[in-house]
Amino acid sequence: MQNFGFKQQALAVSTDPEHRFDLALHLGELKIAHQLAGEAASQQKWRQLAELATSKGQLELAQECLHNAQDYGGLLLLATASGNAAMVQKLGDTCDEAGKNNVAFLSHFLLGNLEGCLDILINTNRLPEAAFFARTYLPSKISAVVSLWRDLLSKVSEKAGQSLADPKDYENLFPGFLDTLKTEQFLKRERQQRLPADAYQQVPPNHERTPVEEMKAAEASGRFHYIPSSRESGEDLEMLNEETDKISEVSVGQLVTLLPVSSKLPPPPTIDPKKLDPELLDDPDLDEELELDIANLNLDLDNIDTMPITESERRDELKARTSRPVTTVRSRLRGDKQTSSSAHT
Known part of the structure; x- marks a missing residue:
């Protein structure tokens, strides 16, 4: 009967649960499909029914189906799209118990539960991420997280563990830290x-x-x-x-x-094209200068010093920069051209 287009009659006479579920989905029979999905207890069927319920605007049924399918990502999308804060809160608690850390983290973050986000990072041993998260959102928690991170890192390298700076001990390395505590x-x-x-x-x-x-x-x-x-x-x-x-x-x-x-931030500065030097814009040597600058870069990526820079080292570096003669690529190019032209003459 289905092959002849009589799907409704085929649904009424069919005895195969799989066949009946497929027919119910094609016909949009949500009640029959819901009953068959509950009898089968299949996550795949619950996901299929959730998609159909969402397309028909049956959000409560879609929520039930996604919950039975344990589709936490779909539940988060449904909760945020509908603006249901209570549903996001319940989802975050459920994911905490189920160990679905990604969805749990997003749920807590959307609700402003920053302490819950930090706890997830610490409990999952993501201490570097936890330290940077605390530095950005919860500066009052930095010392505790850095202490845990230092203990973990010291097991691999004692020197690397001691290189981590704590604002409690090195206030000079964290300018404006008191303002961040107040802002928190x-x-x-x-x-x-x-x-x-x-x-x-x-x-x-x-x-x-x-x-x-x-x-x-x-x-x-x-x-x-x-x-x-x-x-x-x-x-x-x-x-x-x-x-x-x-x-x-x-x-x-x-x-x-x-x-x-x-x-509100001020608008970005605008540049008047009329005030730009036309010789600089039309200079054919610009590309060549940029290539020379890139070619002359010497980066030693294997020997990077991770220790913090002291005040004396910073002053010595500043003094060396100010005493160094300034020579631009453009002047070097023009000097080479003049030398080559005089050699030809």
């Missing part, structure tokens, strides 16, 4: 505020913001008070929690107005 505490309140998905047009994107400048502006206006972690008391923590509760009650429009206008 300042942004912690914002990370706890979950905005609806439709508010993205009102909130400036991250690449247009300068969090350190926002922190300094809030500190200058009295809207933010930094509490050092080494001196936190019960009263200080209570005050910080009260400020966090106030932020959580702020509406989307009010939160947007809290962001300073100066946080």
